[in-house]
Amino acid sequence: MxxxxxxxxxxxxxxxxxxxxxxxxxxxxxxxxxxxxxxxxxxxxxxxxxxxxxxxxxxxxxxxxxxxxxxxxxxxxxxxxxxxxxxxxxxxxxxxxxxxxxxxxxxxxxxxxxxxxxxxxxxxxxxxxxxxxxxxxxxxxxxxxxxxxxxxxxxxxxxxxxxxxxxxxxxxxxxxxxxxxVNLELFSVKPLPEEPIFLCLSRLIKSKGLIEYAKAAAITKKKFPSAKFLLYGFPDDHYDSIDEQEIIDNWHSDFGIEYLGFSENPIDTISKCSVYVLLSYNEGTPRSVLEAMSMGRPIITTHVSGCRETVKEEFNGFLVPHKDYEYAASCMMKLMDPELRSKMGKASRIYCEQKYxxxxxxxxxxxxxxxx
Incomplete structure (x- = not known):
């Protein structure tokens, strides 16, 4: 047969x-x-x-x-x-x-x-x-x-x-x-770094909220210079794409963003952060957020389709109004507290196990x- x-x-x-x-x-x-x-x-x-x-x-x-x-x-x-x-x-x-x-x-x-x-x-x-x-x-x-x-x-x-x-x-x-x-065994919980390290993994397009991420980072870094902001990404031929060279040349000096190019290994990359951020304008369900949740990271994401389902407000992270980088910065500042990062990171894993x-x-x- x-x-x-x-x-x-x-x-x-x-x-x-x-x-x-x-x-x-x-x-x-x-x-x-x-x-x-x-x-x-x-x-x-x-x-x-x-x-x-x-x-x-x-x-x-x-x-x-x-x-x-x-x-x-x-x-x-x-x-x-x-x-x-x-x-x-x-x-x-x-x-x-x-x-x-x-x-x-x-x-x-x-x-x-x-x-x-x-x-x-x-x-x-x-x-x-x-x-x-x-x-x-x-x-x-x-x-x-x-x-x-x-x-x-x-x-x-x-x-x-x-x-x-x-x-x-x-x-x-x-x-x-x-x-x-998400594969809970593959994306297992990894220890949170002690330092406040924020991470975004994304194609280099505006609708992934990268401009808002950069502006929120600049506001937060002005008040908390010890905060680090990482961006892993790759260019995409898209009508709202962001020029990679512009990011390489200017985003560190203008916003404090460390651009590290394409991530070959999302597990290693997410392990480097203590907070995961995705300020996208629209998603199905963002896979990178699920991977970060599974690995025990608190989440800052937008209150839009697909993203809002991944966060219980003030349980495992914060929901940000569409394009509101100032509110995103206020959430980042709250997560400068290491105890809150630890608490919300554990909550992310629990929520991920229950739902994803x-x-x-x-x-x-x-x-x-x-x-x-």
Missing amino acids: NNKKIVFICGGGDSLVRFRLEFIKRFLEQSYEVYAYAPEIRDEFLEELLKLNVKFEKISFQRKNLNPVNTFKSIIDITQKLKLHKPDVVFSYTHKSVVIGSICAYLAKVKSSYSLITGTGHIFDGDTLKQRIQRIIGILGFKIALRFNQKVFFQNPDDLKLFARLKVVSSQRSVLVNGSG NVHEVNSILLKEMEII
């Missing part, structure tokens, strides 16, 4: 290892043959997949390009691959991958198709003519594609309510899960997909 097959479709292959590896392993445990489609993947992450006997297929796909010709080419390429591999299940995540992956699964007559909405991204940003057109296209794309899914998974209640209000997907096919979860255990999150997904 042939094993069943599943295809994962996403906009970046690295995320298959960084965010979905435990989920992939659950399918392998169920004797599924696993394929992964993405436009690119770093060699070290590809090796991880190949060790598990996951078959990787590079696809014609540009996640930030709305050119209809390129989109049509992507649909043809992915549909042909699906017809060749004949999967029983397709699981798509990240915005454009959800739209194109769901349509291709339908065209290839795949029996079961599922999508994970990892945030609304930038389709609801701004009000220029171009942004309004992109918003209309984005919503229409979701409406067309998600009708082909058996279930659509949401990482936070705000996104689920938004899609319901816009009549993108019915409530009967919508399922709320607690983000992607990756194995429990994956079990919900698998049950809803009728895999187990």
Whole structure:
């Protein structure tokens, strides 16, 4: 008897290892043959997949390009691959991958198709003519594609309510899960440094709240010169990207930010901090925050979709109003107290164990997909 097959479709292959590896392993445990489609993947992450006997297929796909010709080419390429591999299940995540992956699964007559909405991204940003057109296209794309899914998974209640209000997907096919979860064993508790060291891990784009992080750091450092502010990040070709050279040249002198480039190992990086900060404008559920919680770090994040669910106010951290860097600075100053950092760090781990255990999150997904 042939094993069943599943295809994962996403906009970046690295995320298959960084965010979905435990989920992939659950399918392998169920004797599924696993394929992964993405436009690119770093060699070290590809090796991880190949060790598990996951078959990787590079696809014609540009996640930030709305050119209809390129989109049509992507649909043809992915549909042909699906017809060749004949999967029983397709699981798509990240915005454009959800739209194109769901349509291709339908065209290839795949029996079961599922999508994970990892945030609304930038389709609801701004009000220029171009942004309004992109918003209309984005919503229409979701409406067309998600009708082909058996279930659509949401990482936070705000996104689920938004899609319901816009009549993108019915409530009967919508399922709320607690983000992607986090591996509590891998991201185990590490001792807090005695010094007040604040950390942000992020793509170098404004909507991750990096300007607010820098301004809050400058205010805090003026009053508490001993505070350190670390930023690990990497450039992203995005309409609101921040020039990496600008950060390298000016952010230390202007804001007191120590920029350390791309983090190869998030566990080692998070171990260096005593407080984790993410002042993002919008998220599905921020994975870096979950990792920091799991490792016992207090959290400062924004009171916006996806982020607000990770913090119980004054229990494991603080919630900051959107773009309010002065309030963020006041929260940083409160966490100059080492006893409060220790108390909230322990609370983060407890809250993470209660809500974000990756194995429990994956079990919900698998049950809803009728895999187990």
